[in-house]
Amino acid sequence: xxxxxxxxxxxxxxxxxxxxxxxxxxxxxxxxxxxxxxxxxxxxxxxxxxxxxxxxxxxxxxxxxxxxxxxxxxxxxxxxxxxxxxxxxxxxxxxxxxxxxxxxxxxxxxxxxxxxxxxxxxxxxxxxxxxxxxxxxxxxxxxxxxxxxxxxxxxxxxxxxxxxxxxxxxxxxxxxxxxxxxxxxxxxxxxxxxxxxxxxxxxxxxxxxxxxxxxxxxx
Amino acid sequence: xxxxxxxxxxxxxxxxxxxxxxxxxxxxxxxxxxxxxxxxxxxxxxxxxxxxxxxxxxxxxxxxxxxxxxxxxxxxxxxxxxxxxxxxxxxxxxxxxxxxxxxxxxxxxxxxxxxxxxxxxxxxxxxxxxxxxxxxxxxxxxxxxxxxxxxxxxxxxxxxxxxxxxxxxxxxxxxxxxxxxxxxxxxxxxxxxxxxxxxxxxxxxxxxxxxxxxxxxxxxxxxxxxxxxxxxxxxxxxxxxxxxxxxxxxxxxxxxxxxxxxxxxxxxxxxxxxxxxxxxxxxxxxxxxxxxxxxxxxx
Numbered sequence: 220x221x222x223x224x225x226x227x228x229x230x231x232x233x234x235x236x237x238x239x240x241x242x243x244x245x246x247x248x249x250x251x252x253x254x255x256x257x258x259x260x261x262x263x264x265x266x267x268x269x270x271x272x273x274x275x276x277x278x279x280x281x282x283x284x285x286x287x288x289x290x291x292x293x294x295x296x297x298x299x300x301x302x303x304x305x306x307x308x309x310x311x312x313x314x315x316x317x318x319x320x321x322x323x324x325x326x327x328x329x330x331x332x333x334x335x336x337x338x339x340x341x342x343x344x345x346x347x348x349x350x351x352x353x354x355x356x357x358x359x360x361x362x363x364x365x366x367x368x369x370x371x372x373x374x375x376x377x378x379x380x381x382x383x384x385x386x387x388x389x390x391x392x393x394x395x396x397x398x399x400x401x402x403x404x405x406x407x408x409x410x411x412x413x414x415x416x417x418x419x420x421x422x423x424x425x426x427x428x429x430x431x432x433x434x435x436x437x438x
Numbered sequence: 439x440x441x442x443x444x445x446x447x448x449x450x451x452x453x454x455x456x457x458x459x460x461x462x463x464x465x466x467x468x469x470x471x472x473x474x475x476x477x478x479x480x481x482x483x484x485x486x487x488x489x490x491x492x493x494x495x496x497x498x499x500x501x502x503x504x505x506x507x508x509x510x511x512x513x514x515x516x517x518x519x520x521x522x523x524x525x526x527x528x529x530x531x532x533x534x535x536x537x538x539x540x541x542x543x544x545x546x547x548x549x550x551x552x553x554x555x556x557x558x559x560x561x562x563x564x565x566x567x568x569x570x571x572x573x574x575x576x577x578x579x580x581x582x583x584x585x586x587x588x589x590x591x592x593x594x595x596x597x598x599x600x601x602x603x604x605x606x607x608x609x610x611x612x613x614x615x616x617x618x619x620x621x622x623x624x625x626x627x628x629x630x631x632x633x634x635x636x637x638x639x640x641x642x643x644x645x646x647x648x649x650x651x652x653x654x655x656x657x658x659x660x661x662x663x664x665x666x667x668x669x670x671x672x673x674x675x676x677x678x679x680x681x682x683x684x685x686x687x688x689x690x691x692x693x694x695x696x697x698x699x700x701x702x703x704x705x706x707x708x709x710x711x712x713x714x715x716x717x718x719x720x721x722x723x724x725x726x727x728x729x730x731x732x733x734x735x736x737x
Contacts (some may be wrong), residue, residue, distance in 0.1 A: 252681045362487060370488065385485050
């Protein structure tokens with residue numbers, strides 16, 4: 220810690236003011252400690268991001284490490300006109316995707332009863348009033364668990380879009396770039412992910428049974 | 439606006455990407471439709487709860503592990519570059535000649551029963567083989583194990599005890615380095631853990647941690663390494679802090695420190711004292727790496 224402070228003191232510019240892309244520039248000019256700063260900016264965010272996608276902390280740590288190794292390997296080829304955060308998230312998300320594929324444990328795709336021909340009177344939600352169920356309190360108490368499980372149950376390609384938007388706060392355009400999808404696909408996946416998410420958590424949040432059956436031509 | 443349209447536009451509404459008039463339309467619909475109003479609330483509250491989940495923290499040794507991996511990567515690149523002339527030569531010679539060489543090597547292996555190439559085991563010492571993993575220096579107290587490790591690892595990296603191992607000699611110049619610290623050897627062989635952790639949990643080990651951002655153990659060099667610096671004594675760097683002072687100065691795991699501030703290392707104790715001094719002056723180090731003496735300055 221002491222050593223880090225000294226480092227910071229010696230810098231001409233406080234790193235907090237530098238953009239990621241500027242840090243990379245300094246690193247490539249020979250200021251090797253800048254890479255560590257870059258790592259420290261993103262390591263925790265990526266750990267949480269990957270963990271939310273794969274649900275395995277230890278593997279998530281390995282994949283964060285692998286992400287930075289790839290960054291290090293290819294940093295010279297990185298186009299500094301682009302956003303570093305988008306690049307690093309693209310690497311992390313691809314690694315998480317491969318991990319899920321390798322595990323052959325892609326979540327079962329739930330709630331895929333897609334109705335292509337909607338009638339105008341179809342409603343996305345139907346409620347059955349059973350608010351006096353005895354397990355309400357129990358369900359409330361376990362809301363967090365239910366929410367985690369709901370996200371786990373989302374199909375991987377929906378989950379990544381959902382997590383990028385909801386916890387990482389990425390724009391649609393960034394998500395499209397990170398996932399390599401079109402903007403339309405991102406919107407559609409996000410909509411369906413939110414819909415499935417709502418369907419799964421509704422019993423705990425609302426005390427109501429929700430059955431939803433709808434979609435808009437998932438891509 | 440109906441429920442179908444509400445559903446289709448919902449994400450745009452939530453994320454504020456729709457035009458103002460459409461947002462207003464949706465707001466009106468929500469006010470008059472119980473189902474869509476609940477849907478809106480469930481998603482909003484659910485996402486809020488999801489975001490509030492406690493964040494995972496990075497493990498303390500994350501940067502250290504990353505440094506080891508990057509170091510290994512650099513080493514592999516360096517080896518690749520140094521091998522490339524040989525590779526191009528190999529590509530040009532005929533397949534028959536390659537097969538002949540391979541066959542000769544095969545025969546040699548099975549007739550001599552000794553590992554070919556740089557990595558050989560000194561018969562006289564059970565602990566004379568040290569291999570470094572991505573996280574620690576591994577010193578085998580069992581000769582047969584050391585032998586098989588060393589033989590197997592020659593020119594390769596592999597998985598052993600869950601760690602990626604590579605021959606220490608590849609970074610210390612093809613000369614055996616003997617680590618004479620039973621506590622260290624035993625501890626490491628029993629627990630393939632990180633050397634930074636070893637330092638904390640093994641007080642009997644003579645692992646030296648320095649304020650310069652590296653840890654080393656007393657090591658004895660053999661010829662011709664010892665001949666190079668006219669001394670057998672050195673300190674084997676077994677752990678280094680990623681982007682720390684020593685790392686930035688160019689010190690690497692596997693280096694054998696032979697002098698500090700131009701004073702040769704006569705015994706471990708004196709170096710321990712010197713290396714542990716906290717002062718801001720520039721320290722000059724001489725290390726043996728790849729059979730050569732390299733001078734470094736740590737600011």
